[in-house]
Amino acid sequence: TTQPLDDTSSEALQVLHRVFGYDSFRGEQQDIIETVVGGGDALVLMPTGGGKSLCYQIPALVRSGVGVVISPLIALMQDQVDALTALGVRAGFLNSTQDYEQRREVEQAFLSGELDLLYLAPERLRVEQTVRLLDQGKISLFAIDEAHCVSQWGHDFRPDYLMLSELHERWPDVPRIALTATATEATHREIATRLNLAEAKHFVASFDRPNIQYRIVPKDNPQRQLLDLLRTEHAGDAGIVYCLSRNSVEKTATFLTQNGIEAVPYHAGLDSRMRAKHQSRFLREDGLVVVATIAFGMGIDKPDVRFVAHLDLPKSVEGYYQETGRAGRDGLPSTAWLAYGLQDVVQQRKMIDTSEGDAAHRRRLGTHLDAMLALCETVQCRRQQLLAYFGQTGAVGRGMNATQDGEPCGNCDTCLTPPESWDGTIAAQKLLSTVYRLQHERNQKFGAGQVIDILLGKVTPKVSQFRHDELTVFGIGTELKDTEWRGVVRQLLAQRLLAVEGDYGTLLLTDDSAEVLGRRRDVMMRREPERVGRSSRSSGG
Numbered sequence: 097t098t099q100p101l102d103d104t105s106s107e108a109l110q111v112l113h114r115v116f117g118y119d120s121f122r123g124e125q126q127d128i129i130e131t132v133v134g135g136g137d138a139l140v141l142m143p144t145g146g147g148k149s150l151c152y153q154i155p156a157l158v159r160s161g162v163g164v165v166i167s168p169l170i171a172l173m174q175d176q177v178d179a180l181t182a183l184g185v186r187a188g189f190l191n192s193t194q195d196y197e198q199r200r201e202v203e204q205a206f207l208s209g210e211l212d213l214l215y216l217a218p219e220r221l222r223v224e225q226t227v228r229l230l231d232q233g234k235i236s237l238f239a240i241d242e243a244h245c246v247s248q249w250g251h252d253f254r255p256d257y258l259m260l261s262e263l264h265e266r267w268p269d270v271p272r273i274a275l276t277a278t279a280t281e282a283t284h285r286e287i288a289t290r291l292n293l294a295e296a297k298h299f300v301a302s303f304d305r306p307n308i309q310y311r312i313v314p315k316d317n318p319q320r321q322l323l324d325l326l327r328t329e330h331a332g333d334a335g336i337v338y339c340l341s342r343n344s345v346e347k348t349a350t351f352l353t354q355n356g357i358e359a360v361p362y363h364a365g366l367d368s369r370m371r372a373k374h375q376s377r378f379l380r381e382d383g384l385v386v387v388a389t390i391a392f393g394m395g396i397d398k399p400d401v402r403f404v405a406h407l408d409l410p411k412s413v414e415g416y417y418q419e420t421g422r423a424g425r426d427g428l429p430s431t432a433w434l435a436y437g438l439q440d441v442v443q444q445r446k447m448i449d450t451s452e453g454d455a456a457h458r459r460r461l462g463t464h465l466d467a468m469l470a471l472c473e474t475v476q477c478r479r480q481q482l483l484a485y486f487g488q489t490g491a492v493g494r495g496m497n498a499t500q501d502g503e504p505c506g507n508c509d510t511c512l513t514p515p516e517s518w519d520g521t522i523a524a525q526k527l528l529s530t531v532y533r534l535q536h537e538r539n540q541k542f543g544a545g546q547v548i549d550i551l552l553g554k555v556t557p558k559v560s561q562f563r564h565d566e567l568t569v570f571g572i573g574t575e576l577k578d579t580e581w582r583g584v585v586r587q588l589l590a591q592r593l594l595a596v597e598g599d600y601g602t603l604l605l606t607d608d609s610a611e612v613l614g615r616r617r618d619v620m621m622r623r624e625p626e627r628v629g630r631s632s633r634s635s636g637g
């Protein structure tokens with residue numbers, strides 16, 4: 097005979113078998129479920145695809161009453177409810193997309209105890225009627241999905257989430273479980289504080305996604321580079337391509353289609369019918385590529401997304417991690433590919449400089465961007481750096497590329513084709529002194545293009561116009577090519593030895609620049625290796 101299981105775990109296990117058809121729990125699911133079934137609060141940090149849903153669905157089925165799930169993903173509620181209904185779970189939702197009749201029906205079912213799970217948009221709780229409704233029924237638990245939306249520090253803040261701190265005061269006996277796939281220390285702490293989860297048990301899973309191969313390449317001709325990648329490594333695969341603007345989404349989707357790759361656009365400018373259509377095609381068809389702004393993907397559960405490509409730099413490491421995390425939920429090898437260039441930095445700086453909000457907010461955005469740049473320019477294992485950002489050092493490689501704690505992963509571009517690092521001190525001095533001379537001898541500010549033309553000694557109309565060929569630094573940098581100088585600029589930006597501002601991306605010295613100019617500091621730089629994979633180097637640029 098087997099060891100006797102206590103009631104909680106045996107009941108939860110039965111539900112896992114009977115309702116969901118799975119053999120065993122994954123990771124910490126069982127502990128989490130037992131905590132909530134036992135009436136305790138839980139804060140769950142688990143990567144996308146880790147299996148968060150069962151952590152509240154099973155307790156909702158085991159405990160008596162209705163499990164109330166707060167989720168910002170209104171567009172997905174119907175799908176979630178349909179999926180549960182298909183399993184024989186009694187589920188419903190209340191959100192702004194319903195008419196009066198539909199809402200009444202769900203409310204009736206809730207009141208008469210005919211529901212196991214009720215999905216609610218957070219803004220519903222602002223409506224007194226909803227609160228009264230909840231008071232009249234029996235609630236088994238509150239699940240707060242996408243809990244990072246409560247964090248003002250994070251990238252996805254939703255003001256309505258702040259009200260969720262009141263759940264505990266109003267329903268002190270109802271256990272709460274907050275779940276998120278965002279895991280920086282700061283967000284973690286903020287969720288615990290803002291949601292009043294002081295007593296909660298914390299469950300932090302490893303954020304490593306060993307089957308995802310991380311690659312970050314310098315941008316020259318992004319659409320061509322993307323096409324290369326898709327043709328050589330991902331022919332016929334489903335994937336997501338992220339672009340920053342609606343315009344580039346449209347253009348890229350058209351470009352792919354013209355080149356024989358089935359691709360559809362997705363962004364907030366499309367009408368909702370079109371968006372829903374493209375989303376459901378992506379979920380149901382094989383090998384469709386969605387080109388999208390980051391409006392696409394939150395909560396989308398498609399297991400066989402083989403690649404996520406970024407044609408523009410994400411605004412933060414959190415965003416990058418979440419977006420790339422949509423690849424390979426089925427555990428099979430997948431690619432996270434990002435092309436990034438100097439123009440991205442210029443553009444994002446500009447967006448930060450002109451963003452609404454106070455100085456502290458802009459500083460925060462700047463910190464996010466800096467961390468993202470550092471990830472792009474690292475000569476170390478990308479995975480290590482990514483996990484270190486989430487406070488998970490030594491967590492690399494528990495999966496298919498098992499390595500010792502803290503060792504490089506073997507499944508990212510810097511591990512597979514290590515970039516050489518080279519002593520860029522002299523190059524840095526040349527570039528910074530050009531910026532210095534423009535600023536101090538001429539009282540001028542210029543972008544990277546002009547600074548590099550000066551270093552290369554190019555007599556362009558603009559160089560002649562400003563008599564930049566008379567500067568002592570004119571032509572002192574011919575040992576590097578234009579693209580290499582762009583790499584130098586990016587890396588100086590990433591190391592905060594140089595700053596960029598304004599509409600034209602003008603370059604400025606920073607407090608630390610003086611250390612390089614004064615030869616008190618060496619600057620190591622990354623030399624780009626030949627591309628990973630079979631893709632050929634594209635021309636143009």
Ligand code: ADP
Nearest residue numbers: 118120121122143144145146147148149150397
């Ligand atoms: P998350 O919400 O963390 O992104 P999901 O809850 O959507 O993840 O789960 C991801 C996938 O893993 C789903 O297809 C789910 O059915 C599956 N899954 C979750 N738990 C288990 C388990 N114990 N055994 C097998 N499959 C599971």
Ligand code: ZN
Nearest residue numbers: 477505508511
């Ligand atoms: Zn690595």
